[in-house]
Amino acid sequence: MRISLIIVSTLLAGSALAQSASPPVPKPQINVKTDAVLVKGGPSLGDSDRVRWDFYKADSAGGQSDENVGGAYDATFEEKIPPGKYVAVASLGNITRQIPVEIKDGAVAEVTADFNAAQLTVVPKRSADSKEAEPQARVDVKQGATFSDSIYGSKQIFVPAGELALEGRIGPARAEGTVTVKAGETISHDLIIPSGVVYANAVYKEGGKAVETDNIRFETVSTEETLDGTRETLTGTYGVNKLMQMPAGSFIMRARLGKVMVETPFTVTAGQRVNVTVNLNAGVLAINAKDAQRIDILETTKDLQGTQKEVSGRYGTTHQETLHPGNYSVKVTYDDKTKREPKIVTATVTASERTELNITD
CATH class of the missing domain: 2.60.40.1120 (Carboxypeptidase-like, regulatory domain)
Incomplete structure (x- = not known):
């Protein structure tokens, strides 16, 4: 009887050990792995959400269809996708690459996107000696018809290698430039947009009362007249002492209040503030x-x-x-x-x- 009890105890202990030891959880199987680099042979962009991957089923011609079967924000994306032919689309900012890929059972397809790109920081300034970037500036960065991006103020973006066209604006002020970048490099480039700010006020007569009503209309116009005798209007505002963005140069401030219209010439210096007071004589x-x-x-x-x-x-x-x-x-x-x-x-x-x-x- 004692021998039987020992055998039963041994069996129970073995059963308890078997229940407490869970089998190892198998790792999820993958059949596609991605990576991305700025330049061929360069370092991986790593575990970064700067890169977006999407896998689209290939159409009958081998091109990209509208059916998306998976994707993520990660340069090193790993996933299990149904076997078949696909077009992998990798995006870095506004740069995209399309890579045909065939995924098969029992194999891992490795897909690498070479963006052939650089990191560019455009610093828009009102004048060459400005110490700070102008946050109100907009800069369009283009390369032919294949790449375009827009930024406000100073911002780092990814751009394709080669020559890039820059178009900057601050209100009506405009400037153009070019910059050439090499794949894998990080550079900063100043774009000078010669401009200043203007504050307009008015008085009813020289040394007289100041105009305070918001009914007054100020417009900045060019000094040159067109063939029909009109002048180009650059910008305008209602009310006194309102900020107006202006390019550097000579202009005319036109003020209208009621049936009174008066014009006063003024000059804008790049990087400077100009205060213009118009005498309405009214x-x-x-x-x-x-x-x-x-x-x-x-x-x-x-x-x-x-x-x-x-x-x-x-x-x-x-x-x-x-x-x-x-x-x-x-x-x-x-x-x-x-x-x-x-x-x-x-x-x-x-x-x-x-x-x-x-x-x-």
Whole structure:
């Protein structure tokens, strides 16, 4: 009986050991491994999400179909994909490579993308002596019709080896350049976009009150006129003391408020701020006419036909306008039902002053 107990104990112990020792978990089988390099024979880009791999089934002609069977952000991508013919697409930034590959059972297909690329940092500056990159600058980097990328401020991007065209802009300012890079290198390149910033303000007269309304419109225009007598508008804004980006050079600041339009020349120096103050030489005429249907402001002089040119007008009992100094005719028209004749009075506008006209009878 004792011998039987020993045998049973031994069997139970063996069973417990068998249950506690789990069989090793088999490693997942793979049949495709990828790698990527900047230059042939160069170091691997490694475990990096800078590279994107996608595997598309090949179509009947061996090209890329729309059916994606797998992919990941990783230069060293490993996966098990159903056997067949594929087009592996590797992307590094805006650079892509397409690699035909056939995956078979029992074998591992190794696919390497040679991007033949460099790491380029474009540093856009307003002037050659600027110490900092301009964050408002946009730079387009192109190589023929096969590569294009855009950056704002200073940023490192991957670019194909060879000559690259650079197109920079800060507002209306433009600049072009080229840079040549070799595969595998890391370089920085300055792109000078000669430009500055302009802040526009206005006064009603020299030494007079400053304009504060946001109704004023500022526009920067070229100094040269086209064949039809107009000037190219570069940029514009409503309100005073607003930042405007401008290329370096000579321009005209055009200010409009009410019926007043004044132009003042100014110059922009690369990397500098310019403050431009426009003298409107203007005043404000405010009219209140009881029971009026419409109020019109006219020039006092008449043409050969005896008519007066209309300067400004609106329907209602009140009207306000910004005008150059001088005498004006104010015509008040009443509703036909009142059977009242239009009333015409003269008003004088003085620079940097507000003239209030009350017409009650």
